[in-house]
Amino acid sequence: METDQYLDMFLDESREHLQAVNDHILELEKQPDNIDLVNEIFRSAHTLKGMAATMGFEDIASLTHKMENVLDGIRNYKLKVTTEVIDVIFIAIEYLEDMIESIADGNDGKKDVTELVARLDMIENGKSINSDGNNEGEEVAATLEAQSIAKLELDEFQLEIVQQAKELDIDAYQLTVSLEDECILKGARAYMVFDVLEKSGDVIKTSPAVEDIEDGNFDESFSFIYVSSEPPENLQEQILKVSEVKNVEVVRFVVDNNSPQKEKETIDKVEKKAEMKSNKKTKDDKSEASHHGSKTIRVNLERIDDLLNIFEEVIIDRGRLEVISEEFGNQELTETVEHLGRVTSEMQSLILSMRMVPIEQVFNRFPRMIRGLARDLNKKINLEIIGAETELDRTVIDEIGDPLVHLIRNSIDHGIELPEVREQAGKSEEGHLTLRAYHSGNHVFIEIEDDGAGINRERVQAKAIDKGLISAEEAELLSDDEIANFILSSGFSTADQISDISGRGVGLDVVKSKMEALGGEISIKTEKGKGSIFSIQLPLTLSIIATLLVKVKQETYAIPLSSIIETVLLEDDQILSAHGRKVMDFRGQVVPLVSLAEVFEVPSEEETNEKYHAVVVVKKGEMLTGLIVDSFIGQKEVVLKSLGSYLKDVFAISGATILGDGEVALIIDPNALIK
Template sequence: MELSQYLEVFIEESKENLQTCNEQLLELEKNPEDLAIVNEIFRSAHTLKGMSATMGYEDLANLTHKMENVLDAIRNEKIKVTPEILDVVFKSVDDLEAMVFSIADGGDGKRNVTEVVAMLQAIEKGESVLPSASNEVAATAAPDMKVSMQYEAFEQTVIQQSFEQEFNCFEITVSLREDCLLKAARVYMVFEVLGKLGEVIKSHPTVDQLEEEQFDHSFVIAVVSKEDARVIEESIRKVSEVEKVSIFELTSHHLQINLNDTAPERKEIADKGQEEVQTPKPANNPAKQTSPTSKTIRVNIERLDVLMNLFEELVIDRGRLEQISKDLNNPELNETVERMTRISGDLQNIILNMRMVPVETVFNRFPRMVRQLARDLNKKIELEIIGAETELDRTVIDEIGDPLVHLIRNALDHGIEMPDIRVKNGKPEQGTVKLKAYHSGNHVFIELEDDGAGINKQRVLEKAIQKGIVSEDIADTLSDRQIYELILASGFSTAEQISDISGRGVGLDVVKATIESLGGSITIDSTVGHGSLFSIQLPLTLSIISVMLVEIEAEKYAIPLSSIIETAIVKKEEIMNAHNQRVIDFRGKVVPLLFLEDVFEVPKDSKEEDLYSVVIVRKGEKMAGLVVDSFIGQQEIVLKSLGNYLNDVFAISGATILGDGQVALIVDCNALIK
């Protein structure tokens, strides 16, 4: 049977089953006596095990089998659910996810899971186990445990001869810090240390892969040495950037088990897997069969991208036809073009809807993350998710995950107070973080609200002045919201000490930059003692946008409608000067003017105008007036990138081809408003 054709389905199904495990484990933690939840997790794990075995991913199937044994003991009431046991099961799911993502990236799905297997086996036997003591667990693993690496015949011979000469043989798992920059250099230093203590037999990944940094943050080395495990561990820990060292001692018994792998058990797994893969959904996911008539297919996002590109070309040609129809003024041609415009509009909606993905695909990883971070910080925090069904374009979804992770970590670390402080201030011991998504017009809003300590305005101002972000004169003129938004400035941080939780001193400027690169914006509101609200505004899609076309001399520019408040005609005498800047009074507010012919260095004639055409644009609470020669009108256009060679052109976000064949540059209003 050719299995490669099922690989994509296997990866998607595996991700869904692991997500179910994550969600149900969080529910189980709240209701540890509810065996129905355990059964749901068991079904997902069982399906994953069968599919993995059928597809030939034995490591994945074996770890799932060990986790399944623990779940089986829980549902048969042989083991009681505790936070410590759930920590180990969560760690198993993490390893399974890493294996599945490895397969998705073209890898073999192999991973060193010695520690977590030892802990699962200890739980199964009724022994007490703490995840924090994983080093000790790995070093004293159950005697029937398999080694994590497969050894060739000559390597087995070397190990056997080493035992005969009274050498020790260890499998050492070394984990580097996640922010380690020169991983290959650290690997070299570890090998150098081990070379002085004994002889390296094997590594996983291979030495070549390690040198090319083709690994995440952990690697496994087999070493023969006269030294004991403690000496080896202490020596490796002296290498900088090494976060964790786990040592597992090999014996002849372990090697024998590794060689004579339990074939009957593997065959049984494979047999069960064959049954399940044929009909995975009906047998194991009854909850998802809400609509028996609903039929869906999985479509690769690349195909949708191609479809979108073809449709974009159609929109450009539609614009050209509209222009020709206007010039010729032929009734029959006008009618045909109008009909084509309506149909292509409907087609556009269908294609955009096909690309829409619920934000829950991003949101569903946060409950697990909040649980773990709350435990790390010794805080009690509940995450409330509202509007997870809200849909966004897939390209936006792919980019928004990291900024949200950063904001949530920031809220947990800096926002929510410690339980004793909350009680002292008359608040509930448990803090709440709300993550909300909703549609409004052509935008999606994502809000992150916490009921924590809020933002200390004075402290933010002092830090901003100290860092040179604002001067003292400007600081006195800032509104509350503008002060809060100073925390988004590059290099800003009020943390007394750097922590791993909220970004190791990396400011929220990265979040702001990512959101603005998507054509969105972020605003902050806060009340000291009551909490903060971060609001992100994002466009529904990035490829086809509505713009106002304007003319500057012989050149045409497009200004996105999402940034425009209104257009106006301003008399020459209404323009004033303030701080070497030309400004106008717009509805009681002083609005600076930007002459786009100067910004873009458009060749111009020297005649003075008595009337100026102005487009009033906004970024958050800040406004500016863009002075142009004339307005052409509103139009839907296709946003095209300028390519790699022109990716840093100031205040230009892309270009489009108009109906008459001309190219119009698209103005980036966010870059123009400081």
């Protein structure tokens, strides 16, 4: 079978399944008795194994098969979840991730997994469950399997039913129901037992035969094989409600699997299993699967980019049509252009949303990394993720992963203290690390906050003075946060020795450079003994933005609406002076004023003596600035075009756009003007 055409789909789905395994394993470590989590992990591993085998990637199929065996042992209560099991599965995930990325790079995805497979074999064969645990279902199965209950024999057809149920995460049990000695109507009681269980599963085989059980032709007990997604303790509880039932023994039915399982499955069989699985789901799950599965397709990102580029031309032409309709004054033309405007606005939102992905795609990689670092450093760290659903442009998502990794490693290594040090400082042993993401205007903010020791002002200040970044006199005038931001300077480090994990300050200039290259910024807030917050501000990188067009002399500029608080008209006597700068009183707050004509050195042919000054009040965080312009033109949706590599560093200009009359207007970056 030619598999090249399915490669992209295989890579995408493999990454999704590995991420699902990663997330569920982290949860399983906290809830080792949660068999539902084990079933979820098993399902992902099983699917990945089938896909890899079909595509011919034998090393991936072999490794996932061994993982599957260990997980099967856990969910059948033969093994229990230990730190060793979690560690080995994490190593297996890392191996699989490496192999998947190798395939994505055009290689064969081969990797020496012999040692890891051997470790999984040891776990599979050498670990037995300890039935002293607290999980009730675990106790039921473990205790009853130890009893001498004769195992019912199944024919080939019945075994196939059990195997298929197992692949759908539906368990098979052997139940033995004992009635009271004085029970007279044994057949009626047996019928009531089967009636109770009918809603929760299916009976595969009985002993004695069904006819004998219904006629009461058995001693005090009868047995049967039953497939159900219900936990064993629930089955016991349901049956014991039937009167004159003395005892119920539940044993998980395990199929002897001496024959090697086929690694490569035909497409027909895979489709048959998928159809069975969908039929077995509950109505709610089926509805949700139908909604998400049948109406979702994978689209190459380049196609969306091409669509967006074409649509940008439509926006420019729409602006041109609006100008023409105003000139002609034709009612029908005006109405048609207005309708076109509404439709294109909806199209714009739709196309841009197609490029947006939740930031959890980046955040999801961190819990496992933090777990490993905490163990390596003998620290206790609780990770909290807030706002993982926050959406960001795909191109930005692909670039911010490594900088965030560096900042997180920094916080864990040098921010959060050792448990004993924290106790001496009156803190809890467990350090708290928060990853937070949220939208604000046309930007996304990402914060890495720790409750560690904070950044030592004295050491950073001494180093900054030593490197000649500031003088001792200037340093005394700066706040702790301003001093802390020096660690973002090139080559700046206060570490006594270089750590293989990180060194606070080592490489942070690279993080800063990366953020600036993405059109973002990074800042630091710190409090000694309390912790630090590294805050990253990133643009959404939307190509079509809503702006306010303003006139400065003969030039037209566009200011993004997301940054604008208000527009005001000031008289001459309302423009004040403070510390040699022009300011205004904005509702009791002193706001600095910046003249765009002066900033951009806009030439003027004649002097104007206007009585009023038009001011656009813009905001960045908590800081406000008033931009002085000549006049307001009005709101307009414009296409943001890059100025190209030769003009990429123009101060306070983020791009340009073509207006409806063919004029080119520069788009202002208000953040650069707010200081």
